[in-house]
Amino acid sequence: MNFINNKLETIHLASPQGFCAGVASAIEIVDLALEKYGTPLYVRHHIVHNTTVIKDFENKGVTFIEQLNEVPPNSVVVFSAHGTPPDEYKLAKERDIKIIDATCPLVTKIHREAVRFSKKNVQTVLIGHNGHQEMIGTSGYVNADLLYIVENESDVEKLNLNPDQPIGFLTQTTLSVDDTKNIIKKLKERYPTISAPPKADICYATTNRQEAVKDLVKNCDIIIVCGSRESSNSNRLKETAKLKGVESYIIDTVDELDINWLKDKKSLGITSGASVPKKVVDNLLAKLTSVFPNVQIHYLNNAEHGIKFPIPNI
Ligand code: SF4
Numbered sequence: 307m308n309f310i311n312n313k314l315e316t317i318h319l320a321s322p323q324g325f326c327a328g329v330a331s332a333i334e335i336v337d338l339a340l341e342k343y344g345t346p347l348y349v350r351h352h353i354v355h356n357t358t359v360i361k362d363f364e365n366k367g368v369t370f371i372e373q374l375n376e377v378p379p380n381s382v383v384v385f386s387a388h389g390t391p392p393d394e395y396k397l398a399k400e401r402d403i404k405i406i407d408a409t410c411p412l413v414t415k416i417h418r419e420a421v422r423f424s425k426k427n428v429q430t431v432l433i434g435h436n437g438h439q440e441m442i443g444t445s446g447y448v449n450a451d452l453l454y455i456v457e458n459e460s461d462v463e464k465l466n467l468n469p470d471q472p473i474g475f476l477t478q479t480t481l482s483v484d485d486t487k488n489i490i491k492k493l494k495e496r497y498p499t500i501s502a503p504p505k506a507d508i509c510y511a512t513t514n515r516q517e518a519v520k521d522l523v524k525n526c527d528i529i530i531v532c533g534s535r536e537s538s539n540s541n542r543l544k545e546t547a548k549l550k551g552v553e554s555y556i557i558d559t560v561d562e563l564d565i566n567w568l569k570d571k572k573s574l575g576i577t578s579g580a581s582v583p584k585k586v587v588d589n590l591l592a593k594l595t596s597v598f599p600n601v602q603i604h605y606l607n608n609a610e611h612g613i614k615f616p617i618p619n620i
Contacts, residue, residue, distance in 0.1 A: 313572050314598045317591070318525055320518040320577035321606040324602075326511030327613040328410030329354045329581045332387035335408040338620045339573055340366060343382045350374065350394070351386040351439050353408060353582035355537040362583075374398055382406065388439040389413040391446025411615050413440060416476055417456050419503050420447035423474045428501065429467045431456050433489055434478030438538055441478055458485070462492040474501035479509040480539035480580075482546065483516050512579045514610060519546045519577055521606065526575035528567060529554040532586045533579035540579025541602045560589040565597060 325333075334352055334355050340347055345367035352360050353371055361369065371377060374397050383398065384406045398405045409417075421428045430448045431457050445453055455578045456462055456475075467473050475493055477486055486508060493500055506513075522529060529547040533540020540556060547554035552575075557563055568574065574594070578587050595601060 309432065313570055314568055314574060314601055316525075316573045316602045316604060317594060318522055318573065318575045318604045319587070319606060320515070320522045320575060321608045322511075322514050322518055322610045323459075324580070324582055324584055324587065326509070326610075327615045328387050328412060328509070328511070331615040331617055332408040332410065333359065334617060335406060335620065336368060338617065339382065339384055339406050340368065342620050345369075345375045345377070346381065348377045348381055348383040349386060350360055350383055350390060351388065351472060352536075353386050354386075355439075355540075356579070356581040356583070358536045358583055358586055359581065374401065374403060377403065379403065384408050386439065387413070389417060389443030390438065391432075391443050393446060405455075406620055407618055409443075410479070410509075412479055413443065415505075415597055416444055416479070416507050417447045419476055419507075420444055423476070423501075424449040424452055426472060427582045428452065428472040428474045429454065431465070431473065431475040431493060431500070432477070433457075433475060433486060434481060435538060436476065440480070440538075444476065444478070455565035456489065456493075459489055459492050462489060462496060465496065467497060469497065469499075472501065473497045473499065474503075476503055477507040478513045478538070480542065481506060481508055483508055484544045484546075484549070485542060501563040510610070510613070512542065512606075515539065515543055515577065515580060516546045518606070518608060519543050520550065521608075522575035522577060523547050523550040523552045526552060526573045528552065528571045528573075529591070530563070530567075531577055531579065532558075532582045534558050534581070537579045537581055540582065543577055543579060557585060558589070560593045563590065563593060568598075 316495045510564045531543045544556045
């Protein structure tokens with residue numbers, strides 16, 4: 307049975323939150339491809355890491371696959387926003403598969419840096435979560451003999467790079483800004499000549515959403531992040547709040563909300579990851595306002611304006 311909470315007074319909504327430009331264009335690309343080619347339409351890997359988005363597309367007839375050999379020749383396949391290794395483009399060509407590329411341009415930029423490093427024989431330290439789709443994609447652009455994956459500071463200690471050969475680092479786009487700063491500091495201590503990418507690889511959307519959570523925690527005694535378990539940037543939002551000492555939870559949809567978390571809490575902060583549709587947060591708010599009809603909702607206002615990525619030819 308639920309408790310009666312007379313204390314929850316306010317809900318603060320982080321800003322910015324929700325869709326980034328890369329996710330918005332990836333979703334638009336799949337919709338346009340559906341309009342033009344109809345079904346079957348295949349998408350290699352989940353187009354973005356959010357179960358609501360994936361279910362909506364499955365309901366429209368999209369088939370998600372992991373390997374190109376799962377589709378017949380001459381099919382149309384959309385490559386996900388996280389980026390795809392070069393071998394898959396080659397394989398698609400060999401099998402007469404039409405590719406529609408929804409890779410976020412900010413991920414493509416890192417692929418180009420990776421290729422540039424490998425052409426110059428640079429030992430490339432790739433900072434990120436091993437096994438994440440973006441890391442799999444980016445790793446494919448680095449010469450395998452030059453690739454070193456680092457997830458945390460202790461991995462830096464284990465590195466054994468040749469100091470007489472050039473060294474550089476790249477990062478996944480959706481990491482914790484603070485953790486990554488510490489990893490890079492350690493790398494620079496061990497390898498002072500290490501080259502940094504020309505512009506930070508952690509993307510604007512990740513950075514802005516983590517900053518927004520840091521603002522949010524100042525006024526809240528609990529944070530709920532809307533985001534799927536597999537979403538790197540959403541998980542980092544939860545961690546950011548926790549590191550600031552504030553109790554925090556991640557929920558995929560409103561069904562995962564446990565009202566007991568709000569017992570004795572006065573002020574709740576809500577944010578959402580870069581791949582989360584607005585309706586997920588709206589459903590959460592609807593539930594909360596039905597349970598706490600007198601709660602005040604505050605909308606913070608630091609929206610990102612004018613960031614839109616071009617849509618490729620479909
Ligand atoms: S989180 Fe950043 S890198 Fe990833 S899709 Fe969005 S804008 Fe692109």
